[in-house]
Amino acid sequence: MTNRQTATGRKLAGKCLCGAVQYAVADEFVYAANCHCSNCRRSTGSAFKPFAGIERAKLNLTNGASDLMIFGDERANHDTHCKLCGSLLYSVVQEGAFAHVAMGTLVDAPAIRPTMHIFVGSKAPWFIITDDLPQFEGHAT
Numbered sequence: 040m041t042n043r044q045t046a047t048g049r050k051l052a053g054k055c056l057c058g059a060v061q062y063a064v065a066d067e068f069v070y071a072a073n074c075h076c077s078n079c080r081r082s083t084g085s086a087f088k089p090f091a092g093i094e095r096a097k098l099n100l101t102n103g104a105s106d107l108m109i110f111g112d113e114r115a116n117h118d119t120h121c122k123l124c125g126s127l128l129y130s131v132v133q134e135g136a137f138a139h140v141a142m143g144t145l146v147d148a149p150a151i152r153p154t155m156h157i158f159v160g161s162k163a164p165w166f167i168i169t170d171d172l173p174q175f176e177g178h179a180t
Contacts, residue, residue, distance in 0.1 A: 051147040052101075053140065055121035055128055060103035062128065064140055068093045068151040071142070072179065073172070075162035082110075082118055082127045083141065086166035089153050090139040095131060098138045155179055 049066040068091040079088035100107075103121070111117030115134045120127050130139040142149070156168055160176035168174065 049150075051145055051149055053128065053144045053146055055103075055124050055126035055144065057121060057124035057126075059106045059123045060121040060126075060128060061101045063099050063101050064093060064138075064145075065097040066147075066150050067097060068140075068149060069137075071149075071151045071153045073153045073156045074139075074158055075156060075166075076158035077161050079158075080163060082120075083143075086163045087156070088127070089142040090130070091142055091149055091151050091153075092132075092137050092139050095136055095138045098129065098140065 050063050051066050052061065052063060054061040071089070071091040073087045073089050075087045079090075080086065082088070106122050108120040108122035108125075109117050110120065111131075116130075116132055118127055118130045126144060127141050128144050129141060131137070132139055142153075153172065155172050156162075156174045157179055158177055159168065159174045162168070173179075
């Protein structure tokens with residue numbers, strides 16, 4: 040087995056812009072979406088946040104724990120950024136049970152792709168969705 044594989048499957052590497060914070064995550068994502076909510080737009084500085092959801096225990100920091108900046112409740116729901124470069128790495132959701140990995144921070148390509156757009160009811164008015172993925176006004180039903 041290589042250092043990117045485990046008995047349960049392939050491991051993916053991820054990191055922030057400056058490289059100070061790095062993580063490993065199992066390529067076992069449960070869902071993926073493009074979120075257009077105003078919080079995701081502001082935290083990424085873009086029209087939407089492509090994210091992939093996974094059980095929190097399957098994501099591990101490999102470098103830079105002291106360089107994390109937690110925005111929100113550290114024990115429950117929060118956004119995890121690099122405090123040096125500001126990159127949003129992942130959001131912890133569902134009272135700490137899941138992580139929404141910002142797909143743009145993955146170094147390796149995951150098997151999953153976004154399958155929907157969520158919170159399009161609050162998307163940036165200047166952005167036009169041009170693909171055929173399902174769109175939801177809020178959370179997916």
